[in-house]
Amino acid sequence: MVVVPALLNEFGRALSRTWFRITHCSTPYATRLFYAEEVERRARRRVAEREWVKDGKRRAWKNTTAANTGEPVDVPVDPENGIIPPPEVAGTARAKNQRRLAEGEVGSFNGAAATDIEAERANEVTIQVETEHGDGNVTTLGFTPTAGGPDPLNNDIPYYARRVGLDAEEYTVLTKDGYILELFHVYNPREYTPRRQSDRQMNPVYPFRYGKDKYRKRKYPILMMSGLLQHVGSYCTNDDASLAFYFAKIGYDVWLGGNRCGFNPRHIHLSRHDPKFWNWNVRHMGIFDLPALLSRVRYETGFDKVALVAHSQGSTQTLYALSHPKLAPGIASQISVACLLAPAAYAGQTLEALPFKFVRSLPHGVYSMFFGQQSFIPAMVHAQNILPKRFVAYMAYAVFNFLFHWTDARWERDLRARMFGFAPVFVSAEHMWWWLAKTGFAGRGCMFWDGDADPVIRLEEVGAKIEEEPSVEEVHERDIRSGVITEDDPSLPEGAKQKRNDLNPHPPVIPATLPSNAFHPPATSGHADENTPWFSTPTPPLALFIPAQDQLVDGPRLLKRLTAGKDPYTSPTPSSHPSSSTTREIEPNANICHVSILDNYEHLDPLWAIDAVDRVGTKIRDIVWHEIKKERQEEGHDPLLDRLVVPKDVGCLEGEIDIGKRRGSGRQNQSQMN
Known part of the structure; x- marks a missing residue:
């Protein structure tokens, strides 16, 4: 229904580009904003890929020759992916010792191995000493890629991390309603040894009890959440310019949290063929998924609080959890600062387009016939495993461009197939009904409303056993x-x-069954009352990054609500909404610490724009560190905050952060931050 007009739309653009090339004898993309930088990046990537392949063939030939002559093989070839580590990485003490452990040489190290271990320890001590007694910044060690060659488009976060000199390990997290989530930890392999596989498996969501490794410097954790129909790997698609890899390289501890289902839907009790498996929406993700991921990150890192970066739907589930402290107890005290990228709290003008009006006109039964009764159009995800990756990515972009009018004007076009390789993912049809229905987000225009009772999985129906929480001992x-x-x-x-x-x-620790109306904030009728506060308790500091050209969600309207009546804000009123004569404070418990209006940015640009690191990443870097410094001044703060690794180049935007305490025009402050 949507694919045919989307393809016709793309076909028309292709004809236009061909005609331009024939008549002007030049590339039609030369007028793109970042065309010169795109060409330079593409050239560097092609050279690196060719050198990687040539070097790999050379080492493979050398290893084959050495094996035939009986000489020792120094650099083995990865039999699974054909990946050959470069000599400078494969020759390090850590890599050699890990190979010996894998080959079963535990306990029989010779003198050379002992020397390697001592060298490795000496290297770690040197890193720590330079960090403590130097200028306070992360020591520059260099990041040597351990994977390369032509991009296989394999939707593998660890693989793309290895391409930029990092690595990643996968954890499994269990929610209180039984769903199994993915959690990826991005790390520098020179500084961190991955945990054992058994330690990374799902475990009960025990409460946070203590801090581990209190006597060494730690990196502050950042949890990143993705948007609707996207895998969390969408933060890892731009090589070194990816937000996740940028934060990891400057000195933060990066964790990528995946919501339920993703590419591999799993539940501890239910089969994916059970209709109950798909009986959830974004509210369940806010009440169950986000707290489970935060709990696991806090448990693994030992910190009392975690910085949160959430895009689009991730911001929706964050705001929902913060507005329901009884359903997500203590959630605000676990977040040091929440950076919301393109926050989806109010619907934008795009949802008034004809395709979305058609969906809103459908009864629920007809909607299920078109889009599925369990998973939402599962053929989209299955196509990624059957059809060529680049073709699927091209189709995905064509459909997204037709529906949402997003463009790749600020993206690196050469990476577009990789970007859409992490979308779409499995989501429930009920979840998309919540977003698209007349009685849902699109029809009501807001994430909060007084509607019919939502389907809530009653825990006794899914067979989840309710147990008492284990004691501290x-x-x-x-x-x-x-x-x-x-x-x-x-x-x-x-x-x-x-x-x-x-x-x-x-089985996991499961709370008592939620009441049937647990997911509904108080409201009077239709739309939620605009004068009724969403947050009954103080929120953590909120940093809003609002793309100025985003038509999918209405970020300025959310900004107006959260900042109404708060000095120094003037609460800019978007043209699509009538101005209000009242200056009464609507959200007294909303703690807004930073606002950035991103000129010329669309909905996905905070993730994928070529200049996203400069316009978004650097500000998040300083916002997180600014909130850490404020918390350090409080009595009884987390002792781990006193032994933090200082991120590289932090503090460059110090004058643009704490706008909540600045005086003057709110519009002037916002213009200074762009």
Whole structure:
């Protein structure tokens, strides 16, 4: 229904480009904003890919010759991906020791191996000393790629991390309603040793109890959440210019949190063929998914709070969780700052287009016939495993461009296939009904309304067993046995009892059944009352990044609501909404710490624009660090904050951050930040 007009739309553009090339004898893309930089990046990438292939063939031939002559092979070829580490990485002490461990040489190291271990430890000590006694910034070690060659478009976050000299490990996280989520940890392989596979498996969502490794410098954690129909790998598609890799390289501890389903839908009790498996929407993602991911990141890093970066739908579930403290208890106290990119709280003008009006006119039964009764158009995801990757990515861009009028004017076109390789993902039909229906986000125009009862999975129906939360002593006993902490760890509470019984990690800790109307804020009729506050308790600091050309969601309207009546803001009123004569404060508990109006940016540009790091990444870098410094001044703050690695180049935008305490015109402040 949508594919045919989308393809015709793309076909018309192709004819226009061909005619331009014939008549002007030049490329039609030469007028693009970042054309020169695109050409330069593409050339560098092509050279690196060719050199990688040539070097790999040379080393493979050398290894084959050495094997035939009986000489030792220094650089093995990865049999799975054909990836050959470069000599400077493969020859490091850590890589050599890991190879010896994999080959079963544990306990039989010779003198050379011992020397390698000592060299590795000496290198780590040098890193720590330079960090502590230098200028306070992260020591520049260089990032040597350990993967390369032509891009296979394999939707693999660790692979793309290795292409830029980083790496990633995957964790599995269990929500309280039984869904299994993906959580990726991006790290520098020179500074961090991956955890064992058994330690990264799903476990009960135990509450945060203590901090680990209190006596060494730590990197502050950032959790990143993706948007609608996108995998969290969308933060990793621009090579070094990807937001996730940028934060990891400057000195933050980056965690990429995936919502339920993604590319591999899983549940601890339900089969994906069970209709109950797909009975959820974005509100469940805010109440269950976000707290589970935050809990796991806090548990793994030891910090009391985590910085959150959320795009589009990720901001929706964040705002929903913050507005329902009884359903997501303590969520505000776990977030140091929430950076919301293209926040989706109000619907934009794009949702008034004909295709979306057609969907809103459909009864629920007819909608299910068109788009699926369980998963939303699952053929879109299955096509990625059957058809050529570049063709699927081209089709995805054509459809998204036709529906949402997004363009790639600010993207690197050579990476567009990789970008859309992480979209779409599996989501439930009920979830998309929440977004598109007449009684949902598109019809009501807002994420909050007083509608009919939403389908809520009652936990006893899915077979989830409700158990009491384990005691502090039980949690510590489990961690002592698993080697996470020792019996003399200073983080252990006084009088912690060491029980000898084995703790069963399954089934998960499940709360009591939620009431049927638990997901509805108080409202009077139709649209939620604009004068009724969303937040009954103080929010963490919120940083808003609003694309000025975003027509899918109405960011200025959200800004107007959150800043109404707050000095120094003037609450700019978008032309699509009538101005209000009142200056009464609508959201007294909303703590706005930063606002950026991103000129000429569309909905996806904060993720994929060539200059996204300069216009978004650097500001997030300084916003997070600014909030850390403010928290350090508070009495009883997290002791780990006193031993943080300072991100590289942090503080360059210090004068543009704490706008909540500045005086003067709100419009002037916003213009200074662009």
